[in-house]
Amino acid sequence: MIFVFSEDDETAYELLAIGRELANSLKSEIGAISFGLDGEEAYIFCGADKVYSIQLNTGYPSELHADIVVDCISSLLDQYKPDILLIGGTRLGKEVAPRIAQRFGVACASDCIEFSLEQERLTVKRYVLGGRFISTQRFLRKPQIATVPPRRFEKKLDKNRKGEIIKVSLKPAGPKVQVLEIKKKAPELLKIEEASIIVSAGRGLKKKEDLKLIESLAGVLGGAVGCSRSIAADLKWLSEEHWVGLSGHKVKPKLYIAIGISGQVQHIAGIRESRTIIAINNDPNAPIFKACDYGIVGDLYDIVPKLTAILRKRV
Amino acid sequence: MDIIVCIKQIYDLGQIKADTASKRPVTGGVARKISDFDKNALEEAVRIKEKYGGKVLALIRGANDAAKEALAMGADEAIVYNTDADSLGTASLLAGIIQKMKYGLILCGEASIDEYSFQTGPRLAQALGIAVLTYARKIELKDGEVIVERDLENRYEVAKALLPALITVTREINEPRIPTLLQILGASKKKITEISPQKPEVGIETLSTLAVEMKRKEIILKDVETLARVIISEK
Ligand SMILES: Cc1cc2nc3c(=O)[nH]c(=O)nc-3n(C[C@H](O)[C@H](O)[C@H](O)COP(=O)(O)OP(=O)(O)OC[C@H]3O[C@@H](n4cnc5c(N)ncnc54)[C@H](O)[C@@H]3O)c2cc1C
Ligand SMILES: Nc1ncnc2c1ncn2[C@@H]1O[C@H](COP(=O)(O)O)[C@@H](O)[C@H]1O
Numbered sequence: 268m269i270f271v272f273s274e275d276d277e278t279a280y281e282l283l284a285i286g287r288e289l290a291n292s293l294k295s296e297i298g299a300i301s302f303g304l305d306g307e308e309a310y311i312f313c314g315a316d317k318v319y320s321i322q323l324n325t326g327y328p329s330e331l332h333a334d335i336v337v338d339c340i341s342s343l344l345d346q347y348k349p350d351i352l353l354i355g356g357t358r359l360g361k362e363v364a365p366r367i368a369q370r371f372g373v374a375c376a377s378d379c380i381e382f383s384l385e386q387e388r389l390t391v392k393r394y395v396l397g398g399r400f401i402s403t404q405r406f407l408r409k410p411q412i413a414t415v416p417p418r419r420f421e422k423k424l425d426k427n428r429k430g431e432i433i434k435v436s437l438k439p440a441g442p443k444v445q446v447l448e449i450k451k452k453a454p455e456l457l458k459i460e461e462a463s464i465i466v467s468a469g470r471g472l473k474k475k476e477d478l479k480l481i482e483s484l485a486g487v488l489g490g491a492v493g494c495s496r497s498i499a500a501d502l503k504w505l506s507e508e509h510w511v512g513l514s515g516h517k518v519k520p521k522l523y524i525a526i527g528i529s530g531q532v533q534h535i536a537g538i539r540e541s542r543t544i545i546a547i548n549n550d551p552n553a554p555i556f557k558a559c560d561y562g563i564v565g566d567l568y569d570i571v572p573k574l575t576a577i578l579r580k581r582v
Numbered sequence: 583m584d585i586i587v588c589i590k591q592i593y594d595l596g597q598i599k600a601d602t603a604s605k606r607p608v609t610g611g612v613a614r615k616i617s618d619f620d621k622n623a624l625e626e627a628v629r630i631k632e633k634y635g636g637k638v639l640a641l642i643r644g645a646n647d648a649a650k651e652a653l654a655m656g657a658d659e660a661i662v663y664n665t666d667a668d669s670l671g672t673a674s675l676l677a678g679i680i681q682k683m684k685y686g687l688i689l690c691g692e693a694s695i696d697e698y699s700f701q702t703g704p705r706l707a708q709a710l711g712i713a714v715l716t717y718a719r720k721i722e723l724k725d726g727e728v729i730v731e732r733d734l735e736n737r738y739e740v741a742k743a744l745l746p747a748l749i750t751v752t753r754e755i756n757e758p759r760i761p762t763l764l765q766i767l768g769a770s771k772k773k774i775t776e777i778s779p780q781k782p783e784v785g786i787e788t789l790s791t792l793a794v795e796m797k798r799k800e801i802i803l804k805d806v807e808t809l810a811r812v813i814i815s816e817k
Contacts, residue, residue: 330739333716337708358734362716365669365701369708374670374785377699395791396696397595400607403789443713443747447729448740464817488817500754513698522816532595543816544798545809560799561812570806577810582817 268347269293270319272300272340273355273417274331276309280422282353282415283314285382287423289351290316292384298347300340302331303434311430313422318432319343323439330449334442336363341370342437349410351389356414368412375412376404380419389413398513398536416517418460455508457491464490464522465541467511468504469534470497471527471548471567475504480571481526487578493518495528512537527567530555547571583636583686583723583745585627588676588706589620589652591644592696600793607791616648619691621655621758623751626721627689628656628759634723636686641679643672646774653769654761660774669697671782673705678779680710687728688748692717703750713743716750 269290271282279299286297298317299310307318321339340363344352354364356378368375380401381392389411395402459465466485468478478492485492492509499510511518513533519540526547528534535558538544546559549566556562563570597612616624627638640652640660649660667675680688688710690703700716707714719738720731729742733752761769803809 330737333714358717361700362704362714365673365699365705366708366714368670368701368785369673369705372670372783372785374668375701376786377697377701390789394794395698396593396598396607397698399595399598399794400600400791401794402791404786405789406786408785444715444741444743446739446741450738450740452736452738454736488813522813524813539794539796545813545816547809556802557800558796558798561801561803561809563803563806563809570809573806574810574813577806578813581810581814 268295268349269297269351269353270300270340270343270347270349271297271315271353272336272360273357274302274336274359275355275357275417276306277422278355278357278415278417279310280313280424281417281420282355283310284423285415285420286351286353287314289382289384289389293350293387295350298349300343302339307432311428311432312424312426314428316430318430320432320434322434322436324436330446331359332442332444332446333359333362333366334444335439337366337370338439339437340367343435344371344410350387352410352412354412354414356416360414364412364414371410373408373410373412374406375414376406377414378416379413380416382413394536397532398539399532419517453506455506457508459491459493459508459511459516460518462491462518463520464488464524465493465511465518465520466490466524466526467493467495467528468498468526469495469528472498475502477568478504480567480575484524484571484575484578487575487582488522490520490522493523495534525555525559526571528555529553530558583634584639584684585630585636585687585689586639586641586680586683586685587620587624587627587652587657588688588690588702589624589640589642589644589648590617590694591615591642591648592617592694595696605792607793614644614648616644616651617691617694617696619693619695619751619753622753622755623689623691624652624655624657625756625758626751627687629756630687630721630723631656639683639685641676649774650766650769651761653772653774654766655759656765657772659772661777662774663777663779665779665782667782668784668786669699669701669705670785672702673709675779675782676702676706677709679777680706686745688712688746690748690750692750692752700750703748707748710748713747714750715741715743715747718749718751719755721749721751721755
């Protein structure tokens, strides 16, 4: 048995696609764990054989709490003893996966980007050392627990699939943490992972107003605006949704244009799978020139307006 | 109230090169430093101590220089050890050490920047059976409780728990101080205890760690006109 869980539906569908392949090679079944919300059929369409729909006696909390998730999934593991548990690598997922693993005295591999089976043992690949190296790791015991980054794999939908929804009634222990207040972040219209062209700004910009240069170029190309960590986290000129890199969004557009970005390992970790990378930077020794397909050495304040003007006429 | 900060000394990642033939990381001669978020955890512990009193104990995987740096930054005492372990082993080992101690709070970084696995804090709390509050960007204490503002995907959440509790901190929570010469000198009087824990349990084996192949063209263009042509053909 393979279990998958993510509180984020899209991520759960993606996990089901990976789970399906593993289940086929293991000749086993996949169970999707859900907390009794609507739309459980979609799990079946995306690959689940069974949906374990947890009904909380306590009523459904407005925001699913990690303590409750850990408790409920652990009960299911006790009962069904799955070989593999895949959890969506959201912030909640990254907290609950290692906690469940600790409870069962087993490993958990974080942010896995590839899965295979060797003699029925799960083997995964994941980035380490700032994203410049990839480790291949193999589990020694079951349950084999891994988290998977959202938007990394594609879901597979088949509306003719059949499966079973099983209601499970659980009474988790009262949470140790009590939520007092929730402040929603401003909703983001942009999904940078979905853009096929990204024009990204870095510290090479002198002031916030100069972002206009980047925005006009992106506009002409019909692309999205991205940025380095400095711009989103330190200067806060753009929101987190624009932040690309190891701790930001991992993107794979057709074309990624890095402007005034030095190209530190953590930034590169987020753009590695772009088809073509172009860099504009005034320092010929900037590491970005070792990580791009095409580069131009020069002042962005000179190059970007010229480039935008030329492209405006031709695209 | 005493605060324990879990710290990991790591290689300076920018300095690690890949061996050209084997593609394996070459770490010989590479400088080591305290993992970035762990400095934030330590800074926060020292600020809490300054505000509410108590002692800060740094529990460090690494060498004496990391312990000295932690003491100079304001820790009162340090324990260092140097055992290799995966996340399961690390959390079990830390739990074994901490179980015998008295503490109100444990602070960890949200992730160590070499492994970047976000595991040790939540695991340690689970092993100790205490509350865990992850991704903290603000911490306050009040009447035996800790109130934390957490940074989640689409929301900030204010949550509270009874002490003892474990908190993992984000990089945004503070700006770690750079110790003064006086603090560095003062640190030499503080106590560093070296321990050698038993080899911990292992849950996963690493088969290989290899450099990511970079297959980029690295072509330098001479003028904006050519750049525009490349963009049109690549888009
Ligand atoms: C754990 C961890 C996680 C991290 N995660 C991320 C992440 O997800 N994303 C990320 O981006 N970073 C991340 N970082 C930070 C990263 O290490 C770098 O500090 C950051 O990427 C630098 O941003 P930058 O390139 O915009 O700025 P800088 O490094 O300051 O580079 C600015 C560049 O602009 C060039 N420039 C200056 N003026 C001009 C001009 N007029 N014309 C053209 N070029 C000009 C300069 O030559 C320089 O190369 C992380 C760091 C850590 C430790
Ligand atoms: N070996 C270790 N010794 C002490 N603390 C550690 C160790 N490994 C990780 N930590 C702590 O746990 C946090 C998360 O690390 P990680 O799970 O490796 O991403 C770090 O920021 C440290 O605070």
